[in-house]
Amino acid sequence: MNVRNIVDALIEAPVITSFTRIGYAVRARLDAWQPLGEYDLSGRVIVLTGATSGLGKAAAMQLAECGATLVLVGRDADRNEKAVAAIIESSGNPNVTQVAADMGDYEQVKALAYRVLAEHDRLDVLIHNAGALTPDRRTAPDGTEATVASQVIGPFLLTRLLLERLATTPQSRVLTMSSGGMYSSALTVSGLQMSEAEYRGTEQYARAKRAQVVLNEMWAERFGSLGIHFQAMHPGWASTPGVDASLPTFSKIMGPLLRSPEQGADTLVWLAADELPLRSNGGFWLDRRPRSTHKIPRTKSAETLDRRQRLWDWVSKTCGIDPALPDANPRAE
Ligand SMILES: NC(=O)c1ccc[n+]([C@@H]2O[C@H](COP(=O)([O-])OP(=O)(O)OC[C@H]3O[C@@H](n4cnc5c(N)ncnc54)[C@H](OP(=O)(O)O)[C@@H]3O)[C@@H](O)[C@H]2O)c1
Numbered sequence: 001m002n003v004r005n006i007v008d009a010l011i012e013a014p015v016i017t018s019f020t021r022i023g024y025a026v027r028a029r030l031d032a033w034q035p036l037g038e039y040d041l042s043g044r045v046i047v048l049t050g051a052t053s054g055l056g057k058a059a060a061m062q063l064a065e066c067g068a069t070l071v072l073v074g075r076d077a078d079r080n081e082k083a084v085a086a087i088i089e090s091s092g093n094p095n096v097t098q099v100a101a102d103m104g105d106y107e108q109v110k111a112l113a114y115r116v117l118a119e120h121d122r123l124d125v126l127i128h129n130a131g132a133l134t135p136d137r138r139t140a141p142d143g144t145e146a147t148v149a150s151q152v153i154g155p156f157l158l159t160r161l162l163l164e165r166l167a168t169t170p171q172s173r174v175l176t177m178s179s180g181g182m183y184s185s186a187l188t189v190s191g192l193q194m195s196e197a198e199y200r201g202t203e204q205y206a207r208a209k210r211a212q213v214v215l216n217e218m219w220a221e222r223f224g225s226l227g228i229h230f231q232a233m234h235p236g237w238a239s240t241p242g243v244d245a246s247l248p249t250f251s252k253i254m255g256p257l258l259r260s261p262e263q264g265a266d267t268l269v270w271l272a273a274d275e276l277p278l279r280s281n282g283g284f285w286l287d288r289r290p291r292s293t294h295k296i297p298r299t300k301s302a303e304t305l306d307r308r309q310r311l312w313d314w315v316s317k318t319c320g321i322d323p324a325l326p327d328a329n330p331r332a333e
Pocket residue numbers: 049050051052053054055056073074075076079080101102103104129130131132133150177178179180181234235236237238239240241242243264
């Protein structure tokens with residue numbers, strides 16, 4: 001183990017150093033990170049969900065500054081337009097548009113996919129960032145619990161509908177913003193949607209975030225051969241409107257240690273821009289390094305092949321996709 005790996009491992013063990021701005025600052029120096037502003041993404045088309053606030057907005061701003069063509073997704077057209085205007089004004093990049101879609105409403109997800117397919121003949125990066133921790137139980141239009149619908153099923157459907165376009169775009173990527181909160185939660189399919197009686201927002205969120213990471217690995221196993229790179233990540237703990245609203249006490253106590261939205265979004269932008277993530281598939285990242293998806297044995301042993309397959313089948317069925325997913329068209333070279 002070289003010194004840099006030893007220092008990184010020392011920071012990684014306690015979350016208080018790893019997840020906060022301490023981890024970000026030490027690792028940025030340790031690995032002499034390339035500044036994000038040096039990446040040129042001109043001509044690359046990127047679809048980014050959850051771009052009106054927090055990490056997504058910070059990522060969109062940086063990606064626009066790198067010259068990417070952006071399609072921003074959020075639930076409300078006015079909020080989206082405000083984000084588009086702010087990003088165009090600040091970056092000077094005019095190639096930023098928006099589509100209003102709730103990721104938990106599968107008809108809206110389909111409409112979003114068809115818009116992207118109609119308006120863009122390539123898709124370099126699809127970023128599933130939209131998400132929320134909801135204290136009270138809500139349901140999506142199809143009756144599915146809303147966290148699961150918007151952060152597991154909707155993104156799965158969007159990936160499927162855009163798969164062929166991704167497969168015909170060289171070096172394409174699908175990125176998923178998960179959470180370190182998933183470390184405490186084992187994969188469950190029967191318990192993925194918590195009932196009204198047992199519902200706790202933090203636990204429901206952790207279960208959905210675990211499912212996202214498992215599905216990311218499964219997409220990579222099944223469709224990595226098409227040249228599409230699937231990567232998931234977590235941002236540590238960043239100060240965003242979402243965290244302030246859903247975890248106000250945590251936000252207040254941890255305030256000075258929380259990362260800025262730009263710091264939380266750094267690895268997301270890097271995964272979209274750098275060559276290094278193209279050398280592997282199905283990884284889980286923090287601070288530009290791949291990380292383990294488990295910190296406790298209980299969560300690892302729960303991830304049986306059978307349970308993973310049942311997750312894939314259930315998610316496919318819920319959004320009306322054939323779980324066998326006939327192969328997408330082979331990549332055109
Ligand atoms: N901040 C952290 O420390 C932290 C830690 C771990 C993981 N994360 C993850 O990072 C992502 C961004 O979080 P954030 O902290 O930046 O939160 P945020 O400030 O609340 O931003 C969330 C974004 O997601 C969009 N969104 C929420 N639900 C949506 C839905 N159903 N359909 C479409 N868009 C939706 C929101 O847009 P509209 O409201 O305009 O629709 C907003 O742009 C989430 O996936 C979150 O779980 C954050």
